[in-house]
Amino acid sequence: MSTNPRDVKEELIQIYPKKLRQRRSDQIVVTEHREDGSVPEIKANMRSSPGIITQRGCTYAGCKGVVIGPSRDILSLVHGPIGCSFYAWLTRRNQTRPESLDAQNFINYCLSTDMQEENIVFGGEKKLKVAVKEAYHLFHPKAIAIFSTCPVGLIGDDVHAVAREMKAELGINVFGFSCEGYRGVSQSAGHHIANNGLFKHIIGLDETPHDEKFKINLLGEYNIGGDGFVLEDILKRCGITQISTFSGNSTYAAMANSHTADLNLVMCHRSINYVAEMMEKRFGIPWMKVNFIGADSTAKSLRRIAEYFEDAGLAARVEEVIAEEMAAVEATRSLVKARCQGKTAMLFVGGSRAHHYQMLFTEIGMKTIAAGYEFGHRDDYEGRKVLPGLKVDADSRNIEELDVVPDPERYRPRRTPEQLAKLEGMSELEFRDYIGMMPEMEDETLVIDDLSHHETERLLEIYKPDIFCAGIKEKYAVQKMGIPCKQLHSYDYGGPYAGFKGAINFFNDIDRMVNMKIWSYVTPPWQQKAEQPAEVAAD
Numbered sequence: 001m002s003t004n005p006r007d008v009k010e011e012l013i014q015i016y017p018k019k020l021r022q023r024r025s026d027q028i029v030v031t032e033h034r035e036d037g038s039v040p041e042i043k044a045n046m047r048s049s050p051g052i053i054t055q056r057g058c059t060y061a062g063c064k065g066v067v068i069g070p071s072r073d074i075l076s077l078v079h080g081p082i083g084c085s086f087y088a089w090l091t092r093r094n095q096t097r098p099e100s101l102d103a104q105n106f107i108n109y110c111l112s113t114d115m116q117e118e119n120i121v122f123g124g125e126k127k128l129k130v131a132v133k134e135a136y137h138l139f140h141p142k143a144i145a146i147f148s149t150c151p152v153g154l155i156g157d158d159v160h161a162v163a164r165e166m167k168a169e170l171g172i173n174v175f176g177f178s179c180e181g182y183r184g185v186s187q188s189a190g191h192h193i194a195n196n197g198l199f200k201h202i203i204g205l206d207e208t209p210h211d212e213k214f215k216i217n218l219l220g221e222y223n224i225g226g227d228g229f230v231l232e233d234i235l236k237r238c239g240i241t242q243i244s245t246f247s248g249n250s251t252y253a254a255m256a257n258s259h260t261a262d263l264n265l266v267m268c269h270r271s272i273n274y275v276a277e278m279m280e281k282r283f284g285i286p287w288m289k290v291n292f293i294g295a296d297s298t299a300k301s302l303r304r305i306a307e308y309f310e311d312a313g314l315a316a317r318v319e320e321v322i323a324e325e326m327a328a329v330e331a332t333r334s335l336v337k338a339r340c341q342g343k344t345a346m347l348f349v350g351g352s353r354a355h356h357y358q359m360l361f362t363e364i365g366m367k368t369i370a371a372g373y374e375f376g377h378r379d380d381y382e383g384r385k386v387l388p389g390l391k392v393d394a395d396s397r398n399i400e401e402l403d404v405v406p407d408p409e410r411y412r413p414r415r416t417p418e419q420l421a422k423l424e425g426m427s428e429l430e431f432r433d434y435i436g437m438m439p440e441m442e443d444e445t446l447v448i449d450d451l452s453h454h455e456t457e458r459l460l461e462i463y464k465p466d467i468f469c470a471g472i473k474e475k476y477a478v479q480k481m482g483i484p485c486k487q488l489h490s491y492d493y494g495g496p497y498a499g500f501k502g503a504i505n506f507f508n509d510i511d512r513m514v515n516m517k518i519w520s521y522v523t524p525p526w527q528q529k530a531e532q533p534a535e536v537a538a539d
């Protein structure tokens with residue numbers, strides 16, 4: 001079988017019926033950098049076809065599990081059948097570290113209304129009210145967030161009315177999310193709904209001022225495997241004050257106060273770009289994309305923060321921190337590179353990591369031959385410059401777009417448009433932009449949106465990459481084919497992988513996985529001899 005990406009594309013989709021074949025054809029592209037600087041168009045953020053085994057999750061997962069869940073002292077209450085809470089219970093490995101032993105931390109809990117048939121038939125609002133009150137009396141949280149699962153939307157329970165009533169009765173902040181699993185194409189819709197909720201119900205509630213000089217928020221960092229701890233340490237040593245993180249290791253109070261920062265740093269563009277945009281419109285806080293995955297990317301991102309604040313002392317401290325960290329990075333990187341150079345990787349995950357983690361592989365000489373997001377949008381692939389041309393379809397119209405205007409009292413542009421333009425002109429800074437995954441990939445590599453299980457198997461058979469990066473649903477199917485699978489969602493049991501120390505961990509873990517002899521003892525199905533008895537071949 002040819003390994004030419006154009007032939008591979010045809011091979012992946014030839015088994016599908018005609019209509020599906022056309023759809024998938026638009027979602028699989030071969031990368032090229034055209035003379036005018038553009039990359040090919042990819043169809044993304046479209047509904048998966050019934051019958052396809054997709055990697056995707058649901059809208060509720062994106063809202064509760066991804067964006068709000070990692071905050072430790074917002075009490076998350078799931079309105080739905082108990083099954084919906086299974087995946088919401090710490091499986092994402094988002095960590096948190098309360099300020100003290102008696103500080104509020106609800107991360108270990110899993111609260112659900114445990115809807116039964118009776119509630120589906122007669123309505124679940126009463127049960128929800130009882131659950132909110134019970135949760136309040138048990139934990140005395142500052143805020144309770146109610147998350148809707150599919151049946152809630154189907155039967156028409158009004159979680160917002162319940163939230164308003166409970167807010168008035170209990171005197172704490174209670175708010176609901178219409179994040180029913182089916183509401184959008186994927187978990188991406190849940191991100192948007194969560195962003196709207198953060199903006200409507202939390203951001204801007206606390207005016208406590210800060211007199212530190214370099215105040216930032218870190219957006220789209222969820223402290224998976226302790227990534228956020230590594231970044232907090234680096235930023236602190238540089239002398240940068242992190243007002244709030246959305247939402248790894250975060251608190252309700254920090255989010256309520258986040259509009260006092262002077263710069264928003266966006267790690268995961270897909271899940272939180274809405275908050276960044278809305279905070280700029282209402283409060284005047286500029287945002288820029290950063291990437292703390294990869295040692296070189298981390299250094300670059302830190303330098304960009306220093307450039308924004310235009311302070312020689314800060315720039316010097318940033319250089320010191322980079323120098324301190326890079327010695328250890330270099331030592332491991334060169335050792336690992338010698339063993340991994342030339343090996344190949346595939347990354348199919350989420351809406352941001354399939355891009356960011358390519359940087360780590362590049363640093364140890366490994367080549368990404370295929371990559372894709374589960375639920376990224378065209379701007380995550382091609383860059384935000386495509387945004388003005390995007391058509392609003394029925395699915396995107398289904399999610400509320402908040403009409404955000406400058407706050408009459410609190411809008412305070414941190415930099416004038418002229419200052420921002422000047423900064424962009426003098427340095428590598430770019431505001432309100434994300435260049436996307438494809439421009440940073442080599443020509444003639446495959447980019448596949450919403451990869452299916454069938455396509456996964458064919459890709460592995462054809463290319464036999466040295467490592468495949470995905471999630472728990474794919475992991476063991478892939479490894480049974482004799483190819484190691486690194487979970488890029490939960491990091492398996494490893495991490496942190498962010499920043500400099502995280503890069504060292506990643507290099508060591510990948511080295512161990514791609515150079516382990518065990519894989520040569522697994523006989524993948526396509527190498528099993530035809531004359532073997534069927535039972536043996538099936539083993």
Ligand code: CFM
Pocket residue numbers: 062066092187220222224268269270271349350351352353354488489490
């Ligand atoms: Fe952003 Fe994430 Fe991701 Fe994401 Fe996710 Fe995740 Fe992910 Mo799993 S917020 S888009 S919805 S970086 S949970 S921490 S690993 S799919 S690539």
